[in-house]
Amino acid sequence: MSSQPRRRQLEIQEIGDVTVVAFTDRKILDEQNIQSIGEQLYSLVDDAGRRKMVLNFAKVEYLSSAALGKLITLNKKLQAVKGRLALCNIDPQIFEVFEITGLKKVFNIYKTEQDALQSF
Amino acid sequence: MSASPAWDGMWRLSGGVAGEHVIPSLIAEAHRVQQEILQLLRDNAFTDRDIFAVKLAVEEAVVNAIRHGNQLDPQKKIRIAYQFTEDAFLVRICDEGCGFDPDAVPDPTQEANLEKPSGRGLLLMRYYMTEVHFLDGGTTVVMCKRRGSS
Numbered sequence: 001m002s003s004q005p006r007r008r009q010l011e012i013q014e015i016g017d018v019t020v021v022a023f024t025d026r027k028i029l030d031e032q033n034i035q036s037i038g039e040q041l042y043s044l045v046d047d048a049g050r051r052k053m054v055l056n057f058a059k060v061e062y063l064s065s066a067a068l069g070k071l072i073t074l075n076k077k078l079q080a081v082k083g084r085l086a087l088c089n090i091d092p093q094i095f096e097v098f099e100i101t102g103l104k105k106v107f108n109i110y111k112t113e114q115d116a117l118q119s120f
Numbered sequence: 121m122s123a124s125p126a127w128d129g130m131w132r133l134s135g136g137v138a139g140e141h142v143i144p145s146l147i148a149e150a151h152r153v154q155q156e157i158l159q160l161l162r163d164n165a166f167t168d169r170d171i172f173a174v175k176l177a178v179e180e181a182v183v184n185a186i187r188h189g190n191q192l193d194p195q196k197k198i199r200i201a202y203q204f205t206e207d208a209f210l211v212r213i214c215d216e217g218c219g220f221d222p223d224a225v226p227d228p229t230q231e232a233n234l235e236k237p238s239g240r241g242l243l244l245m246r247y248y249m250t251e252v253h254f255l256d257g258g259t260t261v262v263m264c265k266r267r268g269s270s
Contacts (some may be wrong), residue, residue: 008181032147100243100247
């Protein structure tokens with residue numbers, strides 16, 4: 001997709017049995033980067049066997065419909081293995097995208113990472 | 121940058137900053153043009169909300185043109201023309217594909233479509249831009265964003 005060298009796009013930590021994934025760059029969720037980010041997220045479920053996941057959007061200022069597609073697929077993957085996905089720290093401008101598309105109903109969205117962790 | 125893009129009668133405007141690019145169907149190429157447009161939006165004092173709206177709508181339109189229109193064929197070109205007026209930003213994006221019927225695209229907010237991984241681009245373009253028109257059988261999209269419009 002892109003000829004640019006891959007930067008570190010995700011910061012992953014384990015808190016108890018929950019995997020917390022933070023996006024490291026405010027612009028990463030555009031079309032140029034979303035393919036590789038999607039693959040990394042899917043791999044956490046398919047290869048690493050993670051079942052409880054929190055995605056922290058604190059640094060994200062932008063997200064396109066391609067990113068929404070990846071999140072939907074990730075959510076389905078986790079549901080298929082009786083896992084669960086929670087999203088948190090979503091900027092109001094980005095939260096509006098979830099509202100417009102009706103995806104607010106599909107995802108478990110929390111204000112803070114702490115709230116998201118406590119939901120498990 | 122050219123002095124004045126041809127708007128094929130859709131937009132008859134004069135003056136202001138304008139540009140036109142013909143690029144291969146590659147996301148990275150389109151990204152360069154998108155960056156140019158974003159810089160001009162900032163230079164023309166559009167608000168952060170307007171910039172977010174245009175960035176999202178232009179990206180959705182460009183990705184549609186490359187992915188669905190030109191089927192990722194780098195031999196096929198995308199034409200992106202834009203113009204700034206005192207109170208608006210206008211952009212026209214054309215692909216070399218077979219076109220499509222925008223009215224036939226399923227509503228992604230319907231319960232049955234809610235969890236489909238694609239099909240939200242048009243919804244976002246229409247929500248964030250003041251006007252969106254499909255021309256030439258769907259191979260061209262023309263969009264307008266007026267300053268401060270929601």
